[in-house]
Amino acid sequence: MPRSTKKKEGGQDASTRPFWSGTITFGLVSIPVDLYPGNRDTHVGLRTLGGDGAALQRRYFSEKSGRQLGDDDIVRGYEHKKGKFVIVTDEELDRLAPEKTRDIELKRFVPLEDVPPLYFDRSYFLVPSGGSSKAYLLLAESMAAAGKAGIATFVMRGKEYLVAIRSDRGILRADTMRFADEIRTPAEVGLPKKTKANAAKVKRFEQAIRRASKRTLATSLLTDEYSEQLLKLARKKRNAGKDVVEVEVEESEKAEVIDLMAVLQKSLKAGGAGAARRKRAA
Amino acid sequence: MAARAIWKGNLKLGRLAVPVKLYSAITDRDVHFHLLEKRSRQRVKQHMVHPETGEEVSSEQVQKGLEVEPGTFVILKEEELQKLEPQDSRDIELLQFLPPQVIDNQWYERPYYLGPDGDTAGYFALAEALEKQKKEGLARWVMRDRRQFGALWAQDGYLTLITLRNADEVLLPKDLPAAPKRSATAAELRMAKELIGLLEGPFDPSEFHDEYRERVLEFLEARAKGRRPKLGRIKTRTASRSLESDLGKSIEAMRRARKSKERDVA
Numbered sequence: 001m002p003r004s005t006k007k008k009e010g011g012q013d014a015s016t017r018p019f020w021s022g023t024i025t026f027g028l029v030s031i032p033v034d035l036y037p038g039n040r041d042t043h044v045g046l047r048t049l050g051g052d053g054a055a056l057q058r059r060y061f062s063e064k065s066g067r068q069l070g071d072d073d074i075v076r077g078y079e080h081k082k083g084k085f086v087i088v089t090d091e092e093l094d095r096l097a098p099e100k101t102r103d104i105e106l107k108r109f110v111p112l113e114d115v116p117p118l119y120f121d122r123s124y125f126l127v128p129s130g131g132s133s134k135a136y137l138l139l140a141e142s143m144a145a146a147g148k149a150g151i152a153t154f155v156m157r158g159k160e161y162l163v164a165i166r167s168d169r170g171i172l173r174a175d176t177m178r179f180a181d182e183i184r185t186p187a188e189v190g191l192p193k194k195t196k197a198n199a200a201k202v203k204r205f206e207q208a209i210r211r212a213s214k215r216t217l218a219t220s221l222l223t224d225e226y227s228e229q230l231l232k233l234a235r236k237k238r239n240a241g242k243d244v245v246e247v248e249v250e251e252s253e254k255a256e257v258i259d260l261m262a263v264l265q266k267s268l269k270a271g272g273a274g275a276a277r278r279k280r281a282a
Numbered sequence: 283m284a285a286r287a288i289w290k291g292n293l294k295l296g297r298l299a300v301p302v303k304l305y306s307a308i309t310d311r312d313v314h315f316h317l318l319e320k321r322s323r324q325r326v327k328q329h330m331v332h333p334e335t336g337e338e339v340s341s342e343q344v345q346k347g348l349e350v351e352p353g354t355f356v357i358l359k360e361e362e363l364q365k366l367e368p369q370d371s372r373d374i375e376l377l378q379f380l381p382p383q384v385i386d387n388q389w390y391e392r393p394y395y396l397g398p399d400g401d402t403a404g405y406f407a408l409a410e411a412l413e414k415q416k417k418e419g420l421a422r423w424v425m426r427d428r429r430q431f432g433a434l435w436a437q438d439g440y441l442t443l444i445t446l447r448n449a450d451e452v453l454l455p456k457d458l459p460a461a462p463k464r465s466a467t468a469a470e471l472r473m474a475k476e477l478i479g480l481l482e483g484p485f486d487p488s489e490f491h492d493e494y495r496e497r498v499l500e501f502l503e504a505r506a507k508g509r510r511p512k513l514g515r516i517k518t519r520t521a522s523r524s525l526e527s528d529l530g531k532s533i534e535a536m537r538r539a540r541k542s543k544e545r546d547v548a
Contacts, residue, residue, distance in 0.1 A: 026477065027532020027535070028532045028535075029522045029532065032520070037453075038452070040453070046347065046358070047346070047349065048330055048345075048346065049344070049355065049357065050332050050339050050343060051339070051343045053345075055347075056331060056332060057330065058329075058331075059329060059330075059331045061338075062324065063324050063326060063327050064324045065322075068336070073320050074317055074326060075320045076316070076317060076318070078316075078502045080506040088315070088501075093498065095513035095515070096498055096514075097494055099514060101494060102516070106481070107481065108481055108483050108489075109481045109483070110482075113383060115387075115485050116437050117393070117433060117442065117444050118435075118437060120387040120390045123387070123453075125453070130520060132522075135521060138466040139474065141466065141474075142471060142478055146482075153490050153492075153493075162487075175387055178308060179311075179487070179492045180488055180490070182308055182310075182311050183393075184285070184305075184307055184308065186395060186440045188285070189285045189395050190285055191398075195402060201407035202414070204407075205295065205298060205408050208296045208298055209415045211296065212376065212378050213378065213380070215380070215381070215384070217380055219449055219454070220449070221377065221431070222449045223448065223449045224449065224450060226367075229366045231348065234356040234358060235350055235356075237356045242356075243358075244356055244357075246354055246355075247355045
């Protein structure tokens, strides 16, 4: 479900503001947290430029009058009958979520390997907020020690999520998952019924698998060759002074990442230091 | 109703090959909205406009530019872009096999089922071999003019292929600051672990439902009929003051709930 049309256009807030703020509850312990995306959508950013090299902007127009529309002229509608819409605001959608569903209530802890890969969708890093870093670190440490992930459902920005909260080197991550009814079964897809495999054939595949087995993933394998080639070509043309234009730009993707690190560092440090001081005083 | 295959390929593992079809493994159940003009309640159109003149720029006049350093763009022509596209191929090359979870789920993007395309025996033999070896395969192929990476995984006897994000789309833990040393007391840690233990169980996806989706749809239908459904208020929560006492009370409550459940069963 798209949120609003207003994000990013202004340019400056996306880098420091969390994607969402909420509370993890673990028994009676509540831990306010901010969520930051752990994935970025774009790889190399190809921008749309005009014939004269100016960076073009995406704008909305009235289908009826052809008039250009500002953010305040646009609403969101749900098509309940063909051509008939019900208007709804972000605030109304937020208020439709019952109080408790806005909390990430850890009701169950499961071995992470129990979750089939098909379920996972996106990752978010969690940062303690509102003086919660002591409880945050305690949860991260005890989950890591138990080798478990906490499962919860919660509503964020107009959508309910199934999520696995896990500890990743002492930092909490929220990995969103699909609901069971969003995943097709092999029967629904129309795959044939399982048949008993020929033992000799299985053996041959097993041998081939063993031969190609590794213990670790070389993430360098996953570099985006296409993006690298694009960059190479662009640099070559720049050095040759061909098709180069100067363009005013909004903040780059990179700033977003660095800011998240700074936020994490600051927020974790603040809590840690505070806790240490309290201990000494006691 | 059987789904339609979106692509056909040839899984290649050394000298072995299994012809397969790709099917989307997910169904979109999101509630979708349209952007509308407030006044007319009609749909809106999107156009690219020139930043200075505000005039619409037609798609024939548009060019693609790549930022080589902040503010400096190099224009890449359509022919140049096409030349960089990888060569078409039907091969899904299996590069290596890894223990489960070595590929962190942060990399996973979109899941597909693979179905047999002619060689059913080979298909189920590969699925069984993967399950027996408890391995996940790393695959590479070209689809829709892009090089793709994927994780090959056997789920309940069927092959699934989950596309992976590129290295620059994933924020890795090594990019993050190290978490500070623990500040919890031994007692707090013991109690937190005990509480986790009390809530332990297998992952059962049928336990969880998207109830909010239903509420949103009900609300929209009610409003379509001209009703004004009631909405809640939003409050913010504060952090726990005393971890030890909150953990203690949680453990007690969990134990009491368990006991009364056991009594009910008996």
